[in-house]
Amino acid sequence: MTDGAATTPTGLRRVAIDPLTRVEGHGKVTLLLDEQGRVQQARLHIVEFRGFEQFIVGRPYWEVPVLVQRLCGICPVSHHLAASKALDRVVGGWPVPPAADAIRRLMHHGQIVQSHALHFFHLASPDLLFGFDAEPARRHIAAVAQAFPDTARQGVLLRRFGQEVIRVTAGKRVHGTGSVPGGVNRTVTRQERDALRAELPQVLDWAEAAVDLAQRLTTALPPEEAALAETPAALLSLVGPDGALELYDGVLRVREADGRLAEDGWEDQRYRELIDEAVQPWSYMKFPYRRALGPQLGWYRVGPLARLQNCDFIPTPRAEARRQAFVAAHGGRPVHRVLATHWAR
Structure with a gap:
């Protein structure tokens, strides 16, 4: 949409894309165009106030890993672990015991799997599979599921596996509490380990198929789109x-x-x-x-x-x-x- 706001410099036209979709949160983009339609300024606005640096002031230290992961519902594990690692040294718990380190790493790898599957299959694949010239109303995950059911299914199940790894290591799929200053507060049972291990051959095949798809879609882009x-x-x-x-x-x-x-x-x-x-x-x-x-x-x-x-x-x-x-x-x-x-x- 266009917006002729009073703050727009003389001779330029302001274009605002608001809200900006397919981002983890809320945002907008504003462009200033000259009379020839050339972009003179582009700004990405993140419109959500965070303020967690101040929210945690005065709180008990053990609350911080749980509080700061509320930054995001998609990547809470990354914030959860970053806060735990920062406090490891505060409590004299660095380096953490090897078992705790292994569980934390497994938790983070689960986060990488589920977050990357979400980004590629849910957010990016509609544009890449249908093309940037396709109708915007068609470029969404439901349309991908209808036109490319196997691809959509693999994306959903890859993300599910990553979330299951998080549940096993953190206690919950979203906003778990498994990592604490100095280590972890739960272990991985043999049954949980064996259940995850049993899925690995299929998950690895799906992951390699995802790389194949991303490579094929990337290399197939026309030069002008590839250089975007x-x-x-x-x-x-x-x-x-x-x-x-x-x-x-x-x-x-x-x-x-x-x-x-x-x-x-x-x-x-x-x-x-x-x-x-x-x-x-x-x-x-x-x-x-x-x-x-x-x-x-x-x-x-x-x-x-x-x-x-x-x-x-x-x-x-x-x-x-x-x-x-x-x-x-x-x-x-x-x-x-x-x-x-x-x-x-």
Whole structure:
């Protein structure tokens, strides 16, 4: 919709997309267009106030891992574990016992499975399967289920498995309480372990099929669509001490947009020396940046596209083979095409 608000600069037309759908929360986009229809300014507004930094002030420390995961109903495990890890050192419980570390990692891997399945199959696949020129009213998961029932079923069942892993390790599928400062408050029984293990062959097949589908859809995009929002950026992620892909704990690595390593082996406890946050009056979203470069030049990319290209290898053979295929398909060059994120994910 268009909006001729009084704040629109002279000679420009303001276009607002509100609400912005397919995001984990609420947002909107505003564009300023010149007389030729060219975009002069684009802003993403996150319109939900969070404020959890202040909500937890004065609360008992053991409440924090439960409180902060209310940030999100889709990725609560990530917030739950981040808070627990922050408090491990406060209570003198770092490193946590090996069994607790294994259960936490399993919990987080369940979170990765269910969240990535949701994003790819429910949010992204309607556009990729039907095409960006398809009627917007058709581009939704129900239409995918009707036109591509096997694909939709695999996406639903992949997510269900991830949620079951979370239930076993955290106590509930959403907003569980399994991780506590210094460790965990529940274990995984043999019966629960065996039940999850029995599903793994099918789940792995579905996961590989998902990679095949994402690869096929990504490589089939017309050049003008494939290059949509291609933005060179530095890459920041965790890696293991040996450079392996790491999702739960490790050291920070920063790679410049051209592929050169900028920082490596940076201790996570010193992250505030590496990055800082800025705020803008038009969004509740935080704007992190590398301190050495400042807010204007120091922004960077995180997420699947950063993780996959920042690590040296993935320590499981199937995933490593797929990572190498991704790298080879792009000639070993850094990939900054946003739509390649689906393949990386």
